[in-house]
Amino acid sequence: EPTDHGSAPTEGLVVVSNREPYSHSYDGDEIVVDRPVGGLTAGLDPVMQRAAGTWVAWGDGEADREVVDDEDRVRVPPEDPAYTLKRIWLDDDEIDEYYYGYSNQVLWPLCHSDRGKITYEPRFWERYREVNRRFAEAAVNEVEPGSLIWFQDYHFGLAPKMVRQELGDDAMLAHFWHIPWPTWDDFRVCPQSEQLLEGLLANDLLGFHVGRFCAQFLEGVQACFGDAVVDWDSGVVYHDGSPTLVKPFPMGVDAERIARLAGSDEADRFWRDFCEEQGIADDAVVAVGVDRLDYTKGIPERVRAIEYFLDEHPEYRGEFVYVQKASESRSEIPAYQELQREVSETVERVNDRFGTDDWRPVVSITERLSVRALYGLYRYADLALVSSVRDGMNLVAEEYVAAQLDDAGALVLSDFAGVDETLGDYAYTINPYATEKFADTIYRTITDSPDERRRRMRQMRQLVTAYDLDAWMDDIFETVASLRDESAE
């Protein structure tokens, strides 16, 4: 899909993330390209296509090594190369201890305020440090005079300080933390809270999705370091002399492209075929959920609310279908295996309880969908259920809104998702744990007048279109430019 390449926002941009935007795998003897699922890569790839820099990431595809040059680089997107992907190889211990270990069994649950899911082992931390060092060195190798190094997410809490020590004060370092930042009371559970804060404070700019996460970060810094000075008006924090600007940038989606593809023939065709295959009638009420199978997304809570809804409103049996597009994620981790089990058991139970010969309340899509098909699903679903128990932002909510070409759909949204700060006034808000109210809100959403639904959707579409991915990116790069100007003064 061609993207509009605007002017490069910054010279020599170097992005550092764990997950790569394109991975290569074998299909028989043939090498095929996949696009991993997740908000970070979905959001950053269009940014890089416009900025044309280098993206440093873990090469984890089984055929990734086959397509790189001597320096482990490959130009992407494969069909229309716009930037360079520099792959870093991780060995089994690194994958186990840095990725599955410290990143996803310590920092991920910690930042999503789920202490019970934290599994900490000292070797996780050692390896996290080593891998941060490796990525920091790789980033340093990519810099040119005037480069911006832009770290992504919780996999790289230490790398900024390592790069700073190498390159000195002149280097421009930014970081976007895609997941929540918890309260200090939650964050101090982390055995390495101080080292991580210091690592992040080596950045010139540190971005979160919403203001609350910025405030919680700054409060943590103040609580942790006696000498830290926070200027609450500007969001600048001084620790060890050098300033870090901490600022919210609520991530957007490419709303124009989503709308265009949602209106494509392929989107229509997918929807028609899908309804026919599944026996979904024209006048059925269809709800959709699209997620990685992650315990932060509130998927069992959602299915339980649907069960309660069907209990309370038997008139919707046979009429209401929940379409679940879930993809497995981080499956080596016991908590994720447990969640996968819980989701399938809950879905099975609900389908067994209510299902009839020609109707199943929950339909799971297991095959891969093209983006056009996915956007078709969004477009024609009457409601989207986003029920995160914690979420940095949640791009699915924005994608759903962007695909509502007729403004006819409704968004049921947990106010524990970051995106609630931007769309919460017009979404149908829920608490995923409050099963009865969640079910009641589903009912209200369906029975509200079409005018009211349209009014809400129109407002949300305006917001999603106005602060889209380009606006997000411009906001970040303009902030970096103003920091450069200030330091030149």
Ligand code: ADP
């Ligand atoms: P996260 O980054 O935690 O996975 P987000 O909602 O912010 O959550 O972003 C998820 C991204 O991945 C969206 O662009 C969404 O379209 C895509 N995605 C998530 N789950 C699936 C799925 N099961 N199938 C296809 N795409 C998915």
Ligand code: G6P
């Ligand atoms: C979230 C994280 C990303 C991550 C994505 C997918 O969006 O913020 O950093 O890439 O989930 O998870 P995975 O572990 O597969 O990269």
